Amino acid sequence: NAGVTQTPKFQVLKTGQSMTLQCAQDMNHNSMYWYRQDPGMGLRLIYYSASEGTTDKGEVPNGYNVSRLNKREFSLRLESAAPSQTSVYFCASHSEGVRTEAFFGQGTRLTVV
Amino acid sequence: AQSVTQLGSHVSVSEGALVLLRCNYSSSVPPYLFWYVQYPNQGLQLLLKYTTGATLVKGINGFEAEFKKSETSFHLTKPSAHMSDAAEYFCAVSARNQGGKLIFGQGTELSVKP
Numbered sequence: 129n130a131g132v133t134q135t136p137k138f139q140v141l142k143t144g145q146s147m148t149l150q151c152a153q154d155m156n157h158n159s160m161y162w163y164r165q166d167p168g169m170g171l172r173l174i175y176y177s178a179s180e181g182t183t184d185k186g187e188v189p190n191g192y193n194v195s196r197l198n199k200r201e202f203s204l205r206l207e208s209a210a211p212s213q214t215s216v217y218f219c220a221s222h223s224e225g226v227r228t229e230a231f232f233g234q235g236t237r238l239t240v241v
Numbered sequence: 242a243q244s245v246t247q248l249g250s251h252v253s254v255s256e257g258a259l260v261l262l263r264c265n266y267s268s269s270v271p272p273y274l275f276w277y278v279q280y281p282n283q284g285l286q287l288l289l290k291y292t293t294g295a296t297l298v299k300g301i302n303g304f305e306a307e308f309k310k311s312e313t314s315f316h317l318t319k320p321s322a323h324m325s326d327a328a329e330y331f332c333a334v335s336a337r338n339q340g341g342k343l344i345f346g347q348g349t350e351l352s353v354k355p
Contacts, residue, residue, distance in 0.1 A: 170348050
């Protein structure tokens with residue numbers, strides 16, 4: 129049971145380059161999320177998708193775009209990377225209702241130089 | 242707006258000692274409450290959660306937490322620390338009517354001394 133799979137695990141970009149972080153889940157969850165983790169700041173929500181075909185901004189959306197390709201896949205795109213986007217990125221999917229729980233991928237460590 | 246405050250970015254305990262990690266939240270209505278653990282270079286794993294029912298909840302690895310509405314707290318405890326408990330711990334909340342969007346505290350790094 130794979131759960132949530134993120135690729136790549138590591139990436140180094142030059143300022144201005146673009147890239148897409150991929151995320152897929154096999155738990156048939158409706159909701160998927162992208163967070164970034166920075167030291168001393170916990171995890172902050174970038175974008176989320178409550179269901180296939182919908183996406184919404186989170187706390188820190190600037191500089192990012194997302195695509196909910198289908199129920200399984202939710203990608204995060206950096207169109208023009210900046211050093212401030214150096215971070216660890218986590219994708220998560222959620223079960224719903226009172227049994228709600230987030231399942232996280234292993235993370236993508238991104239460095240922008 | 243909801244917020245989460247974890248008191249102490251670093252906590253150090255001796256092996257066998259009590260672990261207490263503090264979490265307070267701000268919310269207009271009682272939210273869902275979670276504790277997640279992150280081991281080095283890994284994703285986050287759910288330790289325990291409170292959504293409804295009994296306010297003392299037990300999780301994996303001997304951890305437990307108690308939801309205290311009057312104190313808006315959800316502190317994490319473990320009676321006896323083990324070396325394998327060394328990790329970063331995150332408290333998080335989500336609103337009952339906003340799906341799974343989580344608001345995280347800044348994290349507490351737990352060190353366990355032999």
